[in-house]
Amino acid sequence: MSELQDLAESVFSDAWDNTATGFDSELWKTCEQTGIARLTLPEAAGGSEGSLTDAAAVLTAAGTYAARVPLVETDLLAGWLLHAAGIEVPSGPLTAVVAADLRVQRAASGATVSGTLPKVPWARSAAGIVVLVGEQVLLLDPASVAITEGANLAEEPRDDVVLNDVTVAAGSIADAPAQVAVEFPLRAALGRSLLLAGAARAALAMAVKYAGERVQFGRPIGKLQAIQQQLALAGAEVAAAAAASEAAARAAEADGFDSPATGFAIAAAKARCSEAAAVVARITHQVHGAIGFTREHDLRMATTRLWAWRDEDGSDSFWNDRIGARVLEAGAGGLWPLVTGTP
Amino acid sequence: MTVTTMTRLPSLVPPPVDLPERVAALRADVRAFLAEERAAGAWHPRADVWLTGWDERFSKELARRGWLGMTIPTEYGGHGRGALDRYVVTEELLAAGAPVAAHWVADRQIGPSLMRFGTEEQRQKFLPGIAAGEVYFGIGMSEPDSGSDLASVRSKADKVDGGWELTGRKVWTSGAHHAHAFFALVRTAPKDDTNRHAGLSQLIVELNSPGVEIRPIPLLTGAHHFNEVVFDKVFIPDSMVLGEVGQGWHQVTSELAFERSGPERFLSTYPLLAALVGEIGRTELDAGRRRDLGGLVSRLWTLRRMSLAIAGALESGAAPELAAAVVKDLGTRFENEVIDAARLLLSIPPDPGADHGYARLLADAVLQSPGFTLRGGTNEILRGIVARGLGLR
Numbered sequence: 001m002s003e004l005q006d007l008a009e010s011v012f013s014d015a016w017d018n019t020a021t022g023f024d025s026e027l028w029k030t031c032e033q034t035g036i037a038r039l040t041l042p043e044a045a046g047g048s049e050g051s052l053t054d055a056a057a058v059l060t061a062a063g064t065y066a067a068r069v070p071l072v073e074t075d076l077l078a079g080w081l082l083h084a085a086g087i088e089v090p091s092g093p094l095t096a097v098v099a100a101d102l103r104v105q106r107a108a109s110g111a112t113v114s115g116t117l118p119k120v121p122w123a124r125s126a127a128g129i130v131v132l133v134g135e136q137v138l139l140l141d142p143a144s145v146a147i148t149e150g151a152n153l154a155e156e157p158r159d160d161v162v163l164n165d166v167t168v169a170a171g172s173i174a175d176a177p178a179q180v181a182v183e184f185p186l187r188a189a190l191g192r193s194l195l196l197a198g199a200a201r202a203a204l205a206m207a208v209k210y211a212g213e214r215v216q217f218g219r220p221i222g223k224l225q226a227i228q229q230q231l232a233l234a235g236a237e238v239a240a241a242a243a244a245s246e247a248a249a250r251a252a253e254a255d256g257f258d259s260p261a262t263g264f265a266i267a268a269a270k271a272r273c274s275e276a277a278a279v280v281a282r283i284t285h286q287v288h289g290a291i292g293f294t295r296e297h298d299l300r301m302a303t304t305r306l307w308a309w310r311d312e313d314g315s316d317s318f319w320n321d322r323i324g325a326r327v328l329e330a331g332a333g334g335l336w337p338l339v340t341g342t343p
Numbered sequence: 344m345t346v347t348t349m350t351r352l353p354s355l356v357p358p359p360v361d362l363p364e365r366v367a368a369l370r371a372d373v374r375a376f377l378a379e380e381r382a383a384g385a386w387h388p389r390a391d392v393w394l395t396g397w398d399e400r401f402s403k404e405l406a407r408r409g410w411l412g413m414t415i416p417t418e419y420g421g422h423g424r425g426a427l428d429r430y431v432v433t434e435e436l437l438a439a440g441a442p443v444a445a446h447w448v449a450d451r452q453i454g455p456s457l458m459r460f461g462t463e464e465q466r467q468k469f470l471p472g473i474a475a476g477e478v479y480f481g482i483g484m485s486e487p488d489s490g491s492d493l494a495s496v497r498s499k500a501d502k503v504d505g506g507w508e509l510t511g512r513k514v515w516t517s518g519a520h521h522a523h524a525f526f527a528l529v530r531t532a533p534k535d536d537t538n539r540h541a542g543l544s545q546l547i548v549e550l551n552s553p554g555v556e557i558r559p560i561p562l563l564t565g566a567h568h569f570n571e572v573v574f575d576k577v578f579i580p581d582s583m584v585l586g587e588v589g590q591g592w593h594q595v596t597s598e599l600a601f602e603r604s605g606p607e608r609f610l611s612t613y614p615l616l617a618a619l620v621g622e623i624g625r626t627e628l629d630a631g632r633r634r635d636l637g638g639l640v641s642r643l644w645t646l647r648r649m650s651l652a653i654a655g656a657l658e659s660g661a662a663p664e665l666a667a668a669v670v671k672d673l674g675t676r677f678e679n680e681v682i683d684a685a686r687l688l689l690s691i692p693p694d695p696g697a698d699h700g701y702a703r704l705l706a707d708a709v710l711q712s713p714g715f716t717l718r719g720g721t722n723e724i725l726r727g728i729v730a731r732g733l734g735l736r
Contacts, residue, residue, distance in 0.1 A: 013346045064349060205352040206344065208733050222735040225727070232726030235733060236673045239355035239666065240645050246359045247648040254361065268641035275638070298344045316641075317634050324637030328628065332621030336438045336613075339644055342370055 004050075005057040007034060012065035018301050021155040023125035024068040028093055031069055037093075039071075041079045045089040056194050056249035060242070063198025063309075066301040068156070070095055070122040072191030078130040080187065085137035085174040092127025095120055098184055099133040102163070106136075110170040113138065113163050123147055123159035132176060132184055139172040153308035154301075183257040188313040189270040190252060193245040196273040196309050200238045200280045203302035207231060207284040214289075227287060234283040237276035244269040251341070261341040264326060267319040274316035277306035353732050356666050359648060360655030366431045373435040376408065380441070387699035388440025388614040391711040393607045394517055394568055394718075396442030402476035405436075411446055412474025415454050420471030426658035430651065434606040440614035440704075444518060449473045449480040452601050456526070460586030460594055465547065469524070481519045483527035483548065483572065484595065486512060491724045494539045494592060498574060499530040500546060506580040507531065507546060509554075512573045515718075519557050519570035524549045527574075528591050543591035547583040554578070564695075564710050597662055602719050604653040604667035609646040609674030611715055612681040612708045616643070618701040619685045632688050639677075639684050646674050665732035668725040675715040675722060682708050 011034060015027040031037040040055050041047020055076065062071055070093050078094035102115035123129055124147050129140040146162040208231060211222030221227050248269035251262045281303040285292050292299040310316065330338045337343045380386065380401075389396055405411050413429040415421020433451075436443050454473050457466050472478030489496045498511025513527060525548055532542030550557065554577035560569040586594045616639060623636065649670050656663045685705055693706035716722045730736050 009346060009349070013344070013349075016344055018344075065344070201352065202344065202349065205349050208352060208735065209348050211735060222730075228730035228735050229723065229726045231733060231735065232672070232729035235355050235729050236669045239649065239669045240642075240673060243356045243359065243649040243652060244641075244645040247645075250359055250361060265644070268644040271638065271641040272645045275642075301344070316638070320634040320637030320641055321630055322637065323640050324628075324633035324635075327620055327636055327640050328624055328633065330620075331624055332617045335617050335620050335640070339640065339647060340370075340434070342367065 002057060004054055005061060008036060008058040008061035009065070011036065012061050012067045015067060016065050018296075018298050020068070021151075022068065022157060023070075023093070023122060025125075027067060028069045031071065037069075037071065038075050038079055038089075040075055041083060041089070045079055045083040046091065047075070047079065052190075052249045052253040053246075055191075056246055059191055059194035060198040060201075060245070063195035063305070064202045066154075066199070066202070066305060069093065070126070072188065072195070073121050073126075076187045076191045077184065078128065081130050081132060081137055081180060081184065082139060084177050084180055087137060087139050087172060087174050090128045090139070093122060093125055094128045094130060095122045095126040096130035096132070096184075097121075098181070099131050102131065102133045104133055104136060104138070106173070108170075111136075111138070111168045111173050113140075113166045113168055115163055117161040117163070119150060119152075119158040120161045122157050123161050124149055124157055129161060132180060135176050137174050137176045137180075138168050140166065140168065141172075152312065154304035156305075156308065179258050182263075185314065186252070186257050186263060186266045189319065190245075190248055190266050192309050192313040193241075193248060193266070193269045193273040196277055196306065197238075197241040197245040199302045199305045199309065200241045200273070200276055203280050203284040203299065203306065204231070204234050204238045206299050206302065207234065207287040210288055210292075221287070230283050230287060234280050237279045241273045241276040241280075244272040264323070264338060264341070267322050267326075270314055271316040271319040271323065274310035274319075277310040281306040351734065353665060353734075355669055355729075355732075356649055357652040357656035357661070357663050359652050360427070362427055362431065362651070363425075366428055369428060370431050370435060372408070373410065373432055376404075377435065377439045377441060380404075381439070386442050388617075388704070389442070390440065390615050390704050390708040391611045391714070392440055392614075393437065393443050393447045393611070394714065395444060395566070395707075395711065396440075397444045397518060397521060398442035399445050399476070399521075401442050402446040402479075404476075405443075405446070406474060406476030411450050411476050412454055412470065415458065415470050415474050419466050420474040421454070422474070426654050427651075430606065430654040434610065434647070437606055437610040438613050438617075445479050445521065446473070446476050447607075448482055448518070448522075449478060451605065452598050453480040453526070455601055456585070456594070456598055459597070460545075462582070464582055465585070469547075472523075478524075479518065479522040481516045481522040481525035481550070481570075481572075483513045483516060483525035485515045487514055491721055493528070493595070494543070496528055496530060496543070498527060500544070500579065502531075503578070506578055507584070509546060509548070509574045509577040509579050512571060514560065514569070514571050516570045516572050517568050519550060519572050520559065520567065522550060525572075526585055528595055531588055531591075540592035542589060543595075544588045545585040545591045545594055546579045547585055548574070548577065548579060549583075552577050552579075562710075563713075596664070599720070600653065600657060600662040600664050600667040602667075603671040603725075604650055604657075604663070606647070606650055608671045608719075609643065609650065609677050611675075611711070612678045613643075615685055615701070615704040615708045616681045618704050619681075619689065622689055622691065622701050626689070635684055635688060639681060642677055642680070646670065646677060650674070665729060668720070668728040668732075671719065672722050672725045672729070678715045679712055682712060
C-alpha cells in the first residue's frame with residue numbers, strides 16, 4: 001500500500017460522518033492542504049502533478065469512505081478542462097459539465113450565455129462552474145447563476161443551474177482544444193468507476209463484519225454456508241470492480257485518453273463497476289437484514305452511492321451499448337484484438 | 344465506519360500488471376502461426392479445447408516453436424521465460440480454439456510442480472519431454488468417494504522395500520488413456536481424525552506400470568475423455584515420490600493458484616462468442632441486443648485483467664489462492680453466460696452434427712457446459728475458500 005493511499009484512507013476515514021450530507025468544507029480544506037484536491041493537475045494550475053494511478057488510489061479511498069467532496073469534478077474534469085483551454089484555474093472546489101444546449105453569444109468582451117444546466121454535481125458549493133459547450137469552454141461565476149438544489153440517490157448535490165443572459169468575461173471563455181469532447185466523458189466515467197470500486201469494497205467490509213457479529217440460531221450468521229456463499233459472490237464483484245477500474249486508470253496513464261484502447265478500457269470498466277454495484281448492494285443489504293435498511297446504519301452510505309453512481313456518467317447499459325457497437329464494428333476476427341488491446 | 348473494518352478485508356485481486364513490451368512480438372508470432380494452421384485446415388476452432396482437443400502433432404508444433412515449457416529453465420529443455428510470456432501464448436491458443444489438450448496439464452501445472460518439489464532425477468526424466476510436447480500428464484486427485492472433499496482420498500501406498508505399493512482408484516482423469524503419467528494424491532499414513540490433511544503424499548505414477556488399469560468413463564455425449572484409473576499393487580519406486588512424504592496436501596494446494604486462475608477458466612466458450620459476433624453482424628441488431636453483447640465483452644475484458652494480475656503475482660513468486668478462486672468462480676460462470684446470451688441473441692439451433700461453425704460450437708459448448716463449474720474445484724467450494732479468506736470460516 002502506497003503512502004498516498006495511506007494518507008487518503010486516513011484523511012477520508014477521519015471525515016466519516018453518517019449524519020451529515022452535502023459538501024464537507026473541513027475535509028476539502030484537508031484535501032487542499034495535502035495536495036489531494038488537485039492531485040493530477042500540473043503545478044502551473046496549482047496541482048500536485050500526480051499520475052492517474054495515484055488518482056486511482058485516492059478516488060477508490062474517497063468512494064470507500066463516502067467522502068463528500070468534489071474530487072473528480074475539481075481535479076479530473078474542471079481543472080483539466082480549464083488548463084487545457086488556457087483559462088486560469090480558480091481556487092476552491094470546482095465542478096464541470098458538458099452542456100447539450102446553451103446559447104452562447106460571443107463578443108469582444110467575452111460572451112453572454114443563457115440556458116439551463118441540469119443536475120450539476122456540487123454546483124451550490126462550487127467556486128467555479130466549468131462548462132464545455134460545443135467548441136467552447138466557459139468558466140461561470142456561481143454568483144451569476146440561479147441554482148435550484150437537487151440530489152442524487154445518495155443525497156449528493158446535483159443542482160439545476162439556470163443562466164439568464166449571464167455575462168462571461170473574456171478571460172473566462174476559450175476555444176475548446178481538439179478531443180476534449182471525447183475525453184471529458186471518459187474522464188468522468190473513469191473517476192466514477194474508481195469511486196464505485198471503493199464503495200463496493202466498503203459495503204462488503206461492513207457486511208463481512210456484521211455477519212461475524214450478528215448471532216442467530218446460536219452462532220454468527222457468517223458461519224452459515226448460505227451467507228458465506230452470498231458474501232463470496234459479492235466478493236467476486238468487488239474484485240472485478242477493483243481490477244476493472246484500476247486497469248482502466250493504468251490504460252489512461254500509459255496510452256492517454258485519446259487511445260482507442262483506453263476508450264474501450266474505460267467503457268468496459270464503468271459498465272463492469274456499475275454491474276458490480278447492483279450485486280454488491282443487493283447482497284450486502286440482504287446480509288444485514290432490517291438494520292441495514294435504516295437511516296442510522298452506516299451501510300446506506302455505501303449502498304446509496306452504489307445505486308447513484310452506477311447510473312451517473314453513463315450506466316452499464318450506456319457503456320455496454322458503446323462496447324457492443326465497437327465489437328460489431330470489429331467483427332468476429334477483430335474481437336480478440338479488441339479485448340487484448342493488441343491489433 | 345472505521346479504517347479497521349476496511350483493513351480487515353483481504354485483497355481479493357492482486358495489483359494490476361501491464362504486459363512487458365517483449366511479449367508483443369511473441370503474440371504476433373503465435374497469431375501468425377495460428378492463421379497459417381487455420382488456412383491449411385489443420386483444425387477448426389472448437390469450444391472447450393483444453394479438455395477435448397487432443398492433437399499430438401499440434402502440441403509438437405508448438406514445442407518446436409518454443410511455446411511449451413516456457414517457464415521451465417533451459418537446462419531442463421525449457422525456455423526460461425516468465426509466467427506472463429506463457430500467459431500470452433496460452434490465451435492466444437485458447438481464443439483461437441486450437442487443440443491444446445494433449446500438453447495442457449503437463450505444461451500448466453506439472454512443469455511448475457516439478458520445478459518446485461521435484462528431485463533432480465525427476466526433473467531430468469520428465470521436463471525435457473514436456474517442453475518437447477512429447478510427454479503428457481493427467482491429474483490424479485479425485486476418487487469415487489472423494490470429489491470436493493479431496494482430503495478423504497482412500498487410495499493408499501504401503502511402504503515396501505525400495506518404494507511403495509499402491510492400491511486404489513482415481514476417477515475423472517481426463518486423457519489418462521493417452522497420457523504418460525500423473526501425480527496421484529494418496530494416503531501414505533493412516534488417517535488422523537485430528538489432522539485430516541496429514542499423511543497424504545504425491546506419487547508420480549507412470550501409467551504403463553504393471554498393475555495400472557485404465558477404463559473409459561464416457562461423457563454424456565459418449566465421447567471418451569474421462570477415465571477411471573485402477574491401481575492393483577502398483578510398485579512405485581522411492582525415486583518417484585514427489586516432494587516429501589506426508590506433504591501431499593500442502594503440495595497439491597500450492598498448485599491451485601496455477602490451476603485456477605489461467606485464461607482457460609473464462610475462455611472455454613470464447614470461440615462461440617467470436618462466432619456469435621460473426622453471425623450477429625449479418626443481422627439487424629437493436630440496441631438491447633447490442634448491449635447484451637457489449638455486456639459479455641466488458642465482463643470478458645475484466646476477467647482477463649483479473650487473470651493477468653494473478654499471472655503477474657505468480658511471476659513475482661506469490662501464490663494468490665484467494666484471488667485465483669475468485670477468478671475461477673466468475674470466469675466459469677461467464678463461460679455459461681456466453682451460451683445463454685448466444686441462445687437469446689440468435690435463433691440458430693445447436694447442431695452437433697455440423698463439421699464446424701456457430702451451430703457446432705454452440706452444440707459443443709452446451710454439451711460440455713456441466714464441466715465448466717465443476718473441474719478444478721466446484722464453484723461452491725471456491726466460494727467457501729473466498730468466505731474463509733474473508734474471515735467468515
